[in-house]
C-alpha cells in the first residue's frame with residue numbers, strides 16, 4: 417500500500433543509497449518535502465512520519481500552514497516578489513531563491529526590523545533559460561559579492577532548477593556545473609563562511625543523480641505526496 421509514510425521510507429532509502437554510491441557521509445543530504453498545493457492533512461501525515469523540513473513556493477499559502485501546523489522548518493523555494501519580503505522574512509527559516517539585489521535589499525531591511533538573521537541560497541539559472549528565475553551563471557559572482565554587504569542575510573550556498581528533461585542523465589551535466597561553481601566560489605571565499613556549503617538541487621525525477629553530483633538539499637514533492645492535481 418502506498419502512503420506518505422511508505423513513500424518517505426522509500427525516498428530516504430534511495431537518498432541513503434545515492435549517498436553511499438557517491439562515497440559521501442551519511443547525513444550529508446537533507447530532504448526538503450515540497451508541500452506546495454498539498455492540504456494540511458498530508459503535511460501532518462509527513463510530520464507524523466518524522467519529516468521535519470518542508471518547502472513552499474507561495475508565501476500566502478505557506479503562511480496558513482506554518483501558523484497552523486506544529487514545529488517544523490520551512491524553506492521558501494518559489495519566486496519571491498520584493499513586496500512579500502516582510503512576510504517571508506517572518507515565516508521562513510531559509511529562503512533558497514535569492515536571485516537579485518532588489519530582493520536581497522528588501523529582505524535585509526525587513527529582517528533588520530524584526531532582528532532576525534536569515535539563511536539564504538542564491539538561485540542560479542544554470543540552463544540559462546529566458547523564462548526562468550535565478551541569476552545567470554555569469555552574474556552569480558557579482559551578486560555574491562554584493563550580498564556580503566547585507567548583514568542580516570547569511571549566504572549558505574546555491575540552489576538551482578535545471579531545464580526540465582525526462583532523462584535524469586541529461587540533467588547530470590547541469591548538476592555537475594553547479595557543483596563546480598559552488599567549489600569555485602568556496603575557493604574564492606565567497607561561500608563557506610557560515611558552515612559547509614549548501615547545494616540545493618534535484619527533485620522527484622532526478623534527486624539521486626543530484627546527490628551523486630554533490631547536492632546537500634533535495635527538494636521532493638510528487639514522489640512523496642503524490643500528484644498535485
Ligand SMILES: *Cc1c(COP(=O)(O)O)cnc(C)c1O
Nearest residue numbers: 450493619620635636637638639
Ligand atoms: C515543485 C518544486 C519542486 C518539487 O518538484 P517535484 O517534481 O514534485 O518533486 C522542487 N523544487 C521547486 C523549486 C519546485 O517548485
